[in-house]
Amino acid sequence: MLLLERAYAKVNLTLDVLERRPDGYHEVDMVMQSIDLSDLVWLERRSAPTIVLESNATYVPTDDRNLAVQAAQVFLQETGIVAGVHINLEKNIPVAAGLAGGSSDAAATLRGMNRLFNTGLTLDELAEMGAKIGSDVPFCVYGGTAIARGRGERLTRIDHRCHMYVLLIHPRVFVSTADIYQGLNPSDFTDEPLSTRMVQALLEEQVDVIPGLVDNRLQPVTFAMYPEVQQLSEKVEMVTRHPVHMSGSGPTLFLLAPTIQQANRMYNALRGIMRDVYFSQFVGTVSSLANLQSRPE
Missing domain, CATH: 3.30.230.10 (Ribosomal Protein S5; domain 2)
Known part of the structure; x- marks a missing residue:
């Protein structure tokens, strides 16, 4: 089997x-x-x-x-x-x-x-x-x-019903997660995490608000240690005119789009100048995956 x-x-x-x-x-x-x-x-x-x-x-x-x-x-x-x-x-x-x-x-x-x-x-x-x-x-x-x-x-x-599209840009840079965490200073710590506000926006399907709430305390550290990732982020933002975020310790960058039309425009703009671009979208739990629309060819 x-x-x-x-x-x-x-x-x-x-x-x-x-x-x-x-x-x-x-x-x-x-x-x-x-x-x-x-x-x-x-x-x-x-x-x-x-x-x-x-x-x-x-x-x-x-x-x-x-x-x-x-x-x-x-x-x-x-x-x-x-x-x-x-x-x-x-x-x-x-x-x-x-x-x-x-x-x-x-x-x-x-x-x-x-x-x-x-x-x-x-x-x-x-x-x-x-x-x-x-x-x-x-x-x-x-x-x-x-x-x-x-x-x-x-x-x-x-459990939420907010659906968004995700454009991923993967720089060909190896980032050490251990080094990123070692590079944190006490000033990078927070006692007011943003998760509560993000979850509220997801539950209320505030698709226009969510991109502005995305925040990653590791991003400045990764950008400082790997300036080529920051340079790529600036280039992506200039091309798409949308906020660019980083996942985990990086180096993958991503953008969020509320509609497939907007996601397609960003994808086509990025594919014209970059190689490793992925079109993706939110999915639910493994037992109840969302209905997925087709990605562009």
Whole structure:
């Protein structure tokens, strides 16, 4: 039996850093939103108790450095199943881009193995497994929208009907998330996170207000350490005349559009001058995905 799970990327609509924790991590408060840019995770049961991963992307590790392999290991250990799995990973989400591509692959692997082995685990139980792999994995198990706190693993899920289009621009720059967080100063911390106001705007479908509420406390740090990302952001804003945002620790930049017509105009303008531009849109939870309109060719 060959089974397919989609691994959806995410963007950060807000990202506030509250403090540095005793364990060395940072306390965050952020609104995360799934988008329909996705990897494809194909799963097939193996009688031999081994995990094999193949990918169309030669730059992706296929051993236990890959979060999908780690997810398969955790799943088999937690369920006590004596079997193996073959994972074929079709990468579409840029790697190390602030879009949670690896975490989403891990989450899709957990969901897919739950179906493959008919274990009947709930999403809550799968999210608990995911927390052992990475802070973003629990969110990716559910998908949709959530406020993420702690290191990002404590979730308050948000059910809204606000639909927006997302234009992604991926600079070919490697950004170290650890370096970005190390570059934070106490002045970058806040005790007034923006997540409450963003969630209110989502629930009230204030599509004209939301782009102005997007905020990422890591963005100035990334721009200072990687000036080429800031230069690209300025170029995108000049071309589109719309606010440009950054997801996670970067380097991926994004714009929001309330209508497909506006999104198409921005996409066509960007494709005329840039290579790695992706047309995407909000999606809901994995159990209730929104009806999606066609993206431009």
